[in-house]
Amino acid sequence: MLTQNLGYPRIGSQRELKKSCENYWAAQTTYKNLLQVGKNIRHENWQLQKEAGIDIIPSNDFSFYDQVLDHSLSFGAIPKRYNEVILKKGNTELDLYFAMARGYQKEGLDIVAMEMTKWFDTNYHYIVPEFYKDQHFKLFSTKIIDEYYEAKQLGIVTKPVLIGPVSYLLLGKEKEAGFEKIDLIKNLLPVYLDILTRLIALEVEYVQFDEPFLTLDLTVKEQQAFTFVYKEIRKAFPHLKIILATYFEGLENNLALATTLPISILHIDLVRAPQQLNTVIEALNDQIILSLGLVDGRNIWKNDFEQSLNLIAQAIAQLGEDRVWIAPSCSLIHVPVDLANETNEKNLTPEVKQWLAFAKQKIEEVVTLKNLLENQPSAIALKKLELNQLAKQNRATSQLIHNQLVKNRVAAIVEKDSSRINKFPERKIKQQALNLPAYTTTTIGSFPQTPEVRSWRAKFKNGSISSEAYDELIATETAKAVKWQEEIDLDVLVHGEFERNDMVEYFGEQLNGFAFSKNGWVQSYGSRCVKPPIIFGDVSRPHAMTVKWTAYAQSLTSKHMKGMLTGPVTILQWSFVRNDQPRSETCTQIALAIRDEVVDLEKAGIKIIQIDEPAIREGLPLRKLDWQNYLNWAVKAFRIAASGVQDETQIHTHMCYSEFNDIIHNIAEMDADVITIETSRSQMELLDAFANFKYPNEIGPGVYDIHSPRVPKRAEMVHLLKKAKAVIPEAQLWVNPDCGLKTRGWDETKRALIEMVEAAKEMRNN
Template identity: 80%
Template sequence: MLTQNLGYPRIGSHRELKKICENYWAEKTGYKNVLQVGKNIRHDNWLMQKDAGINIIPANDFSFYDHVLDHSLMFGAIPKRYNEVIMKKGNSELDLYFAMARGFQKDGLDVVAMEMTKWFDTNYHYIVPEFYKDQPFKLFSTKIIDEFYEAKQLGIITKPVLIGPISYLLLGKEKETGFEKIDLIKNLLPVYLDILTRLDALDVEYVQFDEPFLTLDLGDKEKKAFEYVYKEIRKTFPRLKIVLATYFGGLNNNLDLTVSLPIDVLHIDLVRGEDQLNDVLAALSDKTILSLGLVDGRNIWKNDFEKSISIINQAVEKLGKDRVWIAASCSLIHSPVDLGNETNEKNLPQEIKQWLSYAKQKVEEIVTLKKLVNNETSASALQKLEENKIAISNKKTSALIHDVVVKERVLALKDSDAFRLNTFSKRKVKQQKLNLPQYATTTIGSFPQTVEVRSWRAKFKNGVITEDEYNDLIADETAKAVKWQEEIDLDVLVHGEFERNDMVEYFGEQLKGFAFSKNGWVQSYGSRCVKPPIIFGDVSRPKPMTVKWSAYAQSLTSKHMKGMLTGPVTILQWSFVRNDQPRAETCTQIALAIRDEVCDLEKAGIKIIQIDEPAIREGLPLRKVDWQTYLNWAVKAFKISASGVKDETQIHTHMCYSEFNDIIQNIADMDADVITIETSRSQMELLDAFADFNYPNEIGPGVYDIHSPRVPKREEMVKLLQRAKAVIPAEQLWVNPDCGLKTRGWDETKKALIEMVSAAKEMRKDAEILIPEQHISN
């Protein structure tokens, strides 16, 4: 019996990757230093897994920004607009790579970034490949070969990891009409064969092909492509051992296809697809090895050893030990790095910490399970089993977890609690009293969190400054932001959120049922790392969370100040969620807590309240058959959070990096008065779904990309607004960036927002101002 790992976090145990990349982008360090830090992280990861006892260790799971972008560069799938970046003297392959991810605005060049979206139903973002009809591919980057050789120099024979060719194509987007992306498979496969030829020459034994689309709904073309690709690979490389990794769900109706493929090892996710084991065991061919994804790669709870051992024994009884491997459910990039870095008892008490497992500990769990199944009676293995039993038992019975009052409040909910008093058409008439202009301008909520602002929070938490001193600093920064917004003539202002660390963590810190790590960082995109809260128990709101700062900011201006909240689905999705009750129940508990906050903001005189739900599309199950159940409870949770206010109070929501076409009716069912969405990277393509549907409420399509450091020009934003106006009536349109501005610098933020306000005013020049009769009568 062997153990394998599908992938390991690449950020470094102390976010070394984030720090070196951001210093490089700021031109504070050189190219060689970036490469060296990357090399150090890879070496540490490989050696740690080897020392822990993992038999099959992955390579090419490291990335400086995103593994999908790595593949686009490797295959030469580089959009033509980056040609000038390639040719610019002094630019390296790494500069080209970062330009594709972040855009490039330097030395007279101004190139927009590639589109970004969510990696299946996770909070990880990937860079979307761009495809054109008859597109050629070629081996452009040899990263995968270089890193295998690098590990070999350390004495470690690794398993190179590739996104499978079908999944890579399905992750991309057709940038012109007249073809389907899957049609490019015959152009792409030769590059895979070229890579495998080079790896074969280095005596590679195993190659891992990640094909998560096998857990999704597939059409006939995609199924035929799977058969074609893997037959060609097997025919060309009869000696190579192919590991086919599926994850994020069960194979279900793709099981027969999958087991028919000429592969050596099939990996299945038994966390997200726990019911598939019997079917897979029955269908598996006589020789194929089965890799059991038992340790949860997407959550931080300890593995239940007794349960896992029972599953392993079931597989061994059918297949024999030689045909069973033990692994995590998916790559560990979705897990924090090392629980050993958690030393803060205040935020993460030992009673909760004993229930947790980070990536390093998950690797150890995989190895321990192998030892226990092999009946190793070493003191260490037996001690770990006993500790595991105690932790699992304690978690089930802990008084920290259950709150009777919260459970009773959920049970007492009525259908009417999920509906506003009147329909949007009636609310809109009353909201005319807000006196907002056509093409009203606003931002999504946050302003730059400078090094100085973050230092104040650190000093306060470490006791260097008092709470009063900290609050005075935040108040002064808020006042400056309000004044500046007035100066550039924004219509609806925000307070800037300088007191907040993260849009989910900030709320979790003030809600019961949450715990917090000090170093539980996971990669969201590029250098952006987040520290998800840990929902371990029933959730409630002991006291108001945001009213103080929103009311203070409103007192500084006669313009409307938006109250800024994170919605229940996003708090759920972007947290590590308890696994002992349905997610829908936990989400409803959070919704009630947010509802209380919304009502208190209204009482404090805040007339516009934004409840962000960027993760609602992300939470959609991968199989359509499961969609409606999720959408029913997710939409209801949002409506519970938003429906306790008067018609005059305008409710906004925000969503980003999502494809809306399939769930547009459900988004309309959320019944937010205004929705703001990301559309800039897609050049307003995402707006088509709202236009085709005839979306009834108001909408703010993001007019510039905040995930790129480039500053867009007014003319660029006007063109985007004109595209929006062509499909959405002008009276429904708002003007805003596509996301919050927390990660940007003040210089670029100010320049971009000034251009944005100017663009809105230009649009108003030609707009016919219509005053509804209802408004006149008021």
């Protein structure tokens, strides 16, 4: 029996990669230094897994920004707007790579970034490949080969990890009409064969192909592409040990396809789909090894050793020990690096900490499961089993987890709790008293969190400054932001959120039932890392969370100040969620807490309240058959949060990186008075869904991309607004950026928002 890992966090245990990348972009460190940081992280990851006892260690799971973008560069899938131009300017291959991810605006060039969207139903974002009819692919970057060789030079034999050819194409987007992206499979496959030829020349034994689309609904053509690809790979390399990795769901209607492909090892996710084990075993031929994804790669709870050992025993009984491997369910990039870094008991109490496992601990769990299956398990392994069972029992009986008052309140919810007093047309008439102009301008909520602002928060948390001094600093910064917004003539203002860290963490810190790590960072996209809260118990709101600073900001202006909240589904999706009750139950508890905050904001005189729900779309189950159940409780949770106010109070929501076509009626059912969405990278394409549906409420299509440092010109925004006006009545249109501005600098923010306000005024005058 062997153990394998599918991928390890690449940010570094202290976010070294984030810091180095951002310093490089700011010209504060050299290209050579950045490469060295990447190399150090790779070497540490490989050595850690080797010393822990993992038998099959991954390479090419490291990335400076995103693994999908890595593949696009490797395959020469570089949009023409970048091709050669940046390299001719004397920049490196890595600069080209970063330009594809972030855009490029210097040396007289102004090149927009590639689109970004969510990786399946996770909070990780990937850079979307761009495909064209009859596109040609070639080996452009040798990263995959180089990193395998790098590990080999250290004496560590790895398995290169590649996104499988079919999944890579399905992750992309057709950028012109007249073809389907899967039609490019015959053009793409030769590059894979070239890479494999080079790897085999270096004596590679195993190669992992990630094909998560095997857990989704596939067309006949897509299924045929899988058969074609793996037959061709097997024909070219008859002795290569092919690991086919599936995850995030069960194989279900793709079971026969996956189990008849000419592969050596099939990996399945038994955390998300434990019920598939027997059917997969029955479908396997007598040659394929089965890799059991038992340790949760997406959540931070300890593995239940007893349950996992039962599943392993079940597999061994039918397949034999030699045909069973043990692994995490998926790559560990979705969990923090090391629980040992959590030394602050104020943030994470020993009782809660004993229930958790981060990436390093999950690697140890995989190896411990193998050790426990030996004929005579070591005393160390048996002690780990004993401690695992004790932690499980403690969690089941802990007084920290259950609050009967919360459970009673959820049980008492009735239909009117999830409905506004009147329908939108009647509310809109009453909301005319807000006296807002056509093409109302606003922002999504946050303003830049400068190093100075972050330092204030750090000093306050460690006791270096008093709460009074901290409040004075935040009040001054808030007042400056309000004054500046008035100066540029924004219509609906925000207070800037200078007192907040992360849009989910800030609320979780003030809610019962949440715990927090100090160093539990997880990559969201590029250098953007988040520290997801840990929902371990029943959720309730002990006090108002945002009223103080919102009301203060409103007192500084005669314009409307938006109250800014994070919605229940997003708090759920962007947290590590307890796994001892249905997610819908936890979401409803959060919804009631947010409802209380909405009501308190209204009482404080706030007439416009935004409840952000960027994670609604990403929460969809991967198979459409399961969508409606999720959408029923997710939409209801938002409505519970939003429905405690009078008709005159305008409720906004914000969503980003969402394909809305297939759930547009559910978005409408949320019944927000105004929805703001990300549309600039897609050039307003996402608006088609709202137009075709005849979306009745108001909508703010983002007119510039905040995930790129480039500052768009007024004419560019006017062009996008005219495209929006062509499909959405102008009486419904708002003007805003794609997302919050927390990660941007003040200089670019100010220049962009001034251009945005002027673009709105130009539209009013047309």
